[in-house]
Amino acid sequence: MWLFLWRASLLYVFPLLMWGYCRFKGIGFDELDTGVNGHKWVVLSSYLLYVVLWLLINRYLLLFLRQRGRR
Known part of the structure; x- marks a missing residue:
């Protein structure tokens, strides 16, 4: 389940970023x-920037999971 949420984060982070930016700046979504x-x-x-970080972290996460699965 955690791996699914990690992979799906590419979809749900963008609306969260928009919501957080509107809250931080104190503007409405219509203004954004x-x-x-x-x-x-x-x-x-x-x-x-999140996508680039996600790609880098995902590479190491997959390597870690593969090594863990070999044991």
């Missing part, structure tokens, strides 16, 4: 959606 492009770039770059 139709507002300044700077808001959108911050959310998108945060998500892309």
Whole structure:
């Protein structure tokens, strides 16, 4: 189950980032959606950073799970 949640995090982190950014900045979602492009770039770059980190961590996680399965 934990592995499924880890893999699915690529899907549910983006809405969580948007929600957290709106809460942090004190703006509504409609302002994020139709507002300044700077808001959108911050959310998108945060998500892309998460994806890069996810890929790096996932590589080591899979290696760890393979070694653990061989024992």
